[in-house]
Amino acid sequence: MSRLFGLYLVTPGTPMAPADLAAIVERAIRGGARLVQYRDKDADPATRIAKAEALLGLCRARGVPLIVNDDLGLAARIGADGVHLGRDDPDPRLARARLGPDALIGVSCYADLARALDAATAGADYLAFGSFFRSTTKPNALRADPALLRGARKTLGRPLVAIGGITPDNGGPLIAAGADMLAVVSGVFDAPDCEAAARAYTRLFPTEDSR
Numbered sequence: 001m002s003r004l005f006g007l008y009l010v011t012p013g014t015p016m017a018p019a020d021l022a023a024i025v026e027r028a029i030r031g032g033a034r035l036v037q038y039r040d041k042d043a044d045p046a047t048r049i050a051k052a053e054a055l056l057g058l059c060r061a062r063g064v065p066l067i068v069n070d071d072l073g074l075a076a077r078i079g080a081d082g083v084h085l086g087r088d089d090p091d092p093r094l095a096r097a098r099l100g101p102d103a104l105i106g107v108s109c110y111a112d113l114a115r116a117l118d119a120a121t122a123g124a125d126y127l128a129f130g131s132f133f134r135s136t137t138k139p140n141a142l143r144a145d146p147a148l149l150r151g152a153r154k155t156l157g158r159p160l161v162a163i164g165g166i167t168p169d170n171g172g173p174l175i176a177a178g179a180d181m182l183a184v185v186s187g188v189f190d191a192p193d194c195e196a197a198a199r200a201y202t203r204l205f206p207t208e209d210s211r
């Protein structure tokens with residue numbers, strides 16, 4: 001698994017034809033997205049399988065991992081690279097047992113460092129914090145203060161993902177505070193040029209040589 005660093009694209013979960021979804025994800029990968037999460041709360045099971053499989057094929061061809069939000073069963077069924085788990089989802093240990101030692105397991109920690117420590121102990125590969133800014137995708141998301149990332153950096157020893165209302169204009173300070181990845185939905189999916197938008201996030205990160 002490549003190092004967890006850079007733009008993390010999360011799909012919006014709004015009704016969208018599989019081909020349109022794949023086209024945007026492909027453009028975002030061209031713009032530098034290094035990890036993709038299939039997040040889809042509303043589609044029926046057959047549509048979810050079809051979309052996730054289409055994205056997995058695309059991501060495999062581009063060498064970018066695809067993980068599934070919430071749904072451990074779907075991740076196992078399609079052979080995804082991992083799963084992202086929130087408060088209402090299975091324990092990371094269960095996900096590890098089901099998906100295997102190489103699976104990428106991410107856990108939502110909101111603004112809760114104690115939860116993050118537990119998740120790290122339970123084998124999470126990355127810890128996600130947020131929402132750092134108001135999110136149109138998830139307007140009622142719990143809010144986190146960017147300063148939290150500095151403490152998380154010192155104590156957790158795992159890659160940190162920041163999410164929620166992140167734009168190319170407000171993302172830099174989150175990276176400076178300790179975020180390894182910026183997870184983004186609307187900043188890419190709602191942009192007139194998805195590839196250019198992804199590139200604008202990608203440019204916020206130091207290059208491999210300067211890290």
Ligand SMILES: Cc1ncc(COP(=O)(O)OP(=O)(O)O)c(N)n1
Pocket residue numbers: 008010037039069070084085086087088106108128129138161163183
């Ligand atoms: C990278 C990343 N971080 C946080 C979330 C939110 O997960 P969760 O709290 O489970 O909420 P839903 O996504 O299920 O609404 C995420 N999906 N990805």
Ligand SMILES: Cc1ncsc1CCOP(=O)(O)O
Pocket residue numbers: 130131134135136137138141163164165166183184185186187
């Ligand atoms: C899933 C999720 N969890 C907290 S905010 C959020 C949505 C992020 O989307 P956007 O990048 O459009 O704010």
